[in-house]
Amino acid sequence: xxxxxxxxxxxxxxxxxxxxxxSHLSPQEAADLYRAFVVDSARTLARCNARRKVIAYTPxxxxxxxxxxxxxxxxxxxFEFVPQPEGDLGExxxxxxxxxxxEGVERVIVVGSDSPSLPSSxxxxxxxxxxxxxxxxxxxxxxxxxxxxxxxxxVRIFRQIDWSTGQVLQQTLxxxxxxxxxxxxxxxxxxxxxxxxxxxxxxxIQLAGGSEGEYSLQVLNRLRLPPPS
Numbered sequence: 001x002x003x004x005x006x007x008x009x010x011x012x013x014x015x016x017x018x019x020x021x022x023s024h025l026s027p028q029e030a031a032d033l034y035r036a037f038v039v040d041s042a043r044t045l046a047r048c049n050a051r052r053k054v055i056a057y058t059p060x061x062x063x064x065x066x067x068x069x070x071x072x073x074x075x076x077x078x079f080e081f082v083p084q085p086e087g088d089l090g091e092x093x094x095x096x097x098x099x100x101x102x103e104g105v106e107r108v109i110v111v112g113s114d115s116p117s118l119p120s121s122x123x124x125x126x127x128x129x130x131x132x133x134x135x136x137x138x139x140x141x142x143x144x145x146x147x148x149x150x151x152x153x154x155v156r157i158f159r160q161i162d163w164s165t166g167q168v169l170q171q172t173l174x175x176x177x178x179x180x181x182x183x184x185x186x187x188x189x190x191x192x193x194x195x196x197x198x199x200x201x202x203x204x205i206q207l208a209g210g211s212e213g214e215y216s217l218q219v220l221n222r223l224r225l226p227p228p229s
Contacts, residue, residue, distance in 0.1 A: 002170045003127050004052040006096055007045055008084065009038055009113050011062030012069065024225060032197070033223070035069060035213040038138040041080045041117035042070050044212065046078070047120040050127065052105065058084040090158030093148070094107055101153045109136070109149035112189040116213040118146065118199055130180030136181035137172065145166035156177075161182055195220065197228035 004199030010017050012035045014027035016030040021030040045053045057066045060083045067081055085095040093110055100108045109123060122138065129136045130151045138147030148157070161171045187196050199220040202213040 001092070001131075002052070002104060003050045003107045004054060004105045004110075005045055005048060005050040005109045005111065005123055006054040006056050006100070006115055007041060007111050008092075009055055009057045009066055009147050010034075010037065011057065011059060011065045013065075013142065018190070021192055021195060025223060029223060033216065034113075036115045037111060037189070038066075038069060038113045039073065040213045041108045041111070041118070042073050042079070043215075044116075044118055044120045044123070045111075046073055048123040050123065051174070052100075053078055054080045054082055054096075054100075056084050056110075058081055058091075069218045089163045090161050091111055091140070094153075094155045094158045098152055098155075099154050102205050107131075107151050111147050112188065114190065115140075115146050115186055115217040116189070117198060117205065118186055119210075119212055122186070125146070126181070129183070131150050133181035134178045135176055135180035136183065137169070137176075137180055139185050140149045141170050141185055141187045142166060143170070145172065146188060147183060148172075149181075174223060192226050193229040195223075196225040199225065200228060 012031045014031040017034040018030040030226050055066060063081055070079060084092045105175050107127055109126050126136045126147055126149045131148050131203060135153050135157065140146040144180035145168065157172060157175050159175060161168055187194065189195050202217040203213050206217065
């Protein structure tokens, strides 16, 4: 079966990414950290078993910056780059899912670029669940989700959602009229305290012999952050 994973990415311009981190970091430091998030998340995509790997970038003018950032990643030549369409997050996801299904893809997953510690095995687990479920969700600890997958297009899952709030997962579950597969909880990194926890988690992964988030850890080691909370 044809499988595709899409990752949402913003052009890493100082002042326009990871703005919540700027209570403790400069705009440049926040952008540097986001750049590392994107690289680590793209490495996760490169390692997963999806046949197609799509980088959905914004703004439209950001293609050169995003593609240059990922140029040195193993298997980077396998990435497809598509601009995100107009609209709110739900409208953008719905359009990109519809485009992939129109191209003949049978299982489609979307992830963000705010979870650099996420292992590729979870993405592969999501594709396995899509063999028997129409919908797969990966709940995030902030009340949203870090992964959503579909084996058939259903735009209802994206409607009447208060995006960027802690209600996203609950409202998505309200829309999930069909049975769905559930992944383990994970976490996004938006606040300074979450970045501090990520640093400790990545240190533990490294000590345990893992390689997730290694670029993010290099940047985090240079930053001054509050303790995890």
